[in-house]
Amino acid sequence: MKKNQNYTAEFRAEAVKLVTEQKLSHQEAAGRLGVPKGSLSNWIVAAKRRGEHGGESAAMPPTVAELQAEVARLRKELARTEMEREIVKKAAAYFAKESLQGTRS
Numbered sequence: 001m002k003k004n005q006n007y008t009a010e011f012r013a014e015a016v017k018l019v020t021e022q023k024l025s026h027q028e029a030a031g032r033l034g035v036p037k038g039s040l041s042n043w044i045v046a047a048k049r050r051g052e053h054g055g056e057s058a059a060m061p062p063t064v065a066e067l068q069a070e071v072a073r074l075r076k077e078l079a080r081t082e083m084e085r086e087i088v089k090k091a092a093a094y095f096a097k098e099s100l101q102g103t104r105s
Contacts, residue, residue: 005035007035007039011033012043013047015029015033015035015040015043016040016043016044016047018032018033019040019044020044020047026040026041026044026066026069036073037069038069038070038072038073041062041066041069041070042070044066045062045066045070048062
């Protein structure tokens, strides 16, 4: 399981500039920086909402591809979280059963 990586605001801003100013694709920019494509997409959407990296792109809504990428990332995260929850439920039930058996004489 991967640990969530925290990136500085400066790093995110530079990553957004690769796409908005240097016109790299999301995939290419994410690959160069070693960050998940979904994270980069989220940073770009957030920058557009804040009105950063001006011009017309600031007023444009996210593209269908960006939204689809975010939905896919969120579905994957939800599936992982549901799996983790099931594991924890099973472990809790197992240990509860074991502790009850250990208390009986």
